[in-house]
Amino acid sequence: MDRFFLRPADWGETLCLRGGEAHHCGTVMRKVTGDEVEVFDGEGRVAKCSVQEVSKGEVRMNVLGERRAEGLVPEVEVAVGIPKGKTFDLILQKVVEMGVRRIWPLVSDQGNVRIKGEDLEGKREKWNRVVLEACKQCGQNFLPVVEEAREVSGFLGELRGGVKLVGALVDRARPMRECLEGEEAMDRVILAVGPEGDFTGEEYGAFFEAGFQPVHLGELVLRTETAVMSMVSGVRFRFQR
Numbered sequence: 001m002d003r004f005f006l007r008p009a010d011w012g013e014t015l016c017l018r019g020g021e022a023h024h025c026g027t028v029m030r031k032v033t034g035d036e037v038e039v040f041d042g043e044g045r046v047a048k049c050s051v052q053e054v055s056k057g058e059v060r061m062n063v064l065g066e067r068r069a070e071g072l073v074p075e076v077e078v079a080v081g082i083p084k085g086k087t088f089d090l091i092l093q094k095v096v097e098m099g100v101r102r103i104w105p106l107v108s109d110q111g112n113v114r115i116k117g118e119d120l121e122g123k124r125e126k127w128n129r130v131v132l133e134a135c136k137q138c139g140q141n142f143l144p145v146v147e148e149a150r151e152v153s154g155f156l157g158e159l160r161g162g163v164k165l166v167g168a169l170v171d172r173a174r175p176m177r178e179c180l181e182g183e184e185a186m187d188r189v190i191l192a193v194g195p196e197g198d199f200t201g202e203e204y205g206a207f208f209e210a211g212f213q214p215v216h217l218g219e220l221v222l223r224t225e226t227a228v229m230s231m232v233s234g235v236r237f238r239f240q241r
Helices: 019-028 087-097 117-138 152-158 176-181 201-209 224-238
Strands: 003-005 014-018 036-040 045-055 058-068 075-081 102-107 163-167 188-193 213-216
Touching: 003 019, 003 117, 014 019, 014 045, 019 045, 019 058, 036 058, 075 087, 075 224, 087 102, 087 117, 087 224, 102 117, 102 152, 152 201, 163 201, 163 224, 176 213, 176 224, 188 224, 201 213
Parallel strands: 003 036, 075 102, 075 188, 163 188, 163 213
Antiparallel strands: 014 058, 036 045, 045 058
8 A cells, every 4th residue: 555644733633745755655656545555754644545536736635544553662763984986875774674673874084975064954844855765665664863964973872772782893793692792671772883984993982982882784895875774674683584
C-alpha cells in the first residue's frame, strides 16, 4: 500500500495532504476517490485511509482505522564522517531501513568534504528528503532526525547517556560482539564511523574521553558506508526480538 507523510500537527478527524505529499499522491501516484493509502506522522501514528477528494494542491482522505507502531529497541543513532558524492544519500537510505532514529553528519579533519555555511541548510533539506522517501518506501513509521553537520568536538558536546561505540583502526579495538555481549538491555546506542580518511588520532582521543568504546569490524578495511551497515546490523542482530 502506498504511504504518505502528514505532520502530527495536521492530523484530525479527516486528513488532508498538501504541497509535495499531495502532488506525490494525486499526480505522481495518480490516486483517485476510493483508493486506499496509508498515512504516517513520523512519530509512530499510522492510519489506513480512503481517498475522498483529489484537487489541485490537496488530497482529502477519510480515516478507516489507526494504529500505534512500536519503535525498535534499542534506539540507534549513527554519527558518520560525511563521504564524497552521493554515498551519504545511500547511507541515509539504508540506516532508515534498519530503524535508526538519529543521524549525525560529521565534518572530520581528514575527511574530503567541507560544507560552507551557505550550503549547510540546503544539504540538510536534501538529506531530510532522502530520509522521508526511505521511510515511505520501507514502512518505517518513525522519521529519523538528521542533525546539522558539525565537527567531532561539537557532536561529542551534544551527547548525554547511551552506549557508545566507534569503529576504530587502533590496537585497543575489540570485536563488536564483545562490546555488546554483556549488555542485556539498552535504551540507546550511538555508533560512530569515520570518513574515507578516517578520524585523526586527536579525534579518536576525544571519542575515547567521551566514553566511546573502540570496536573493529574484522580483518578487512571497510569503506565508510559498509562500516555503518555492519555496525548497525550488529546491534540489530544482538537485540533482535
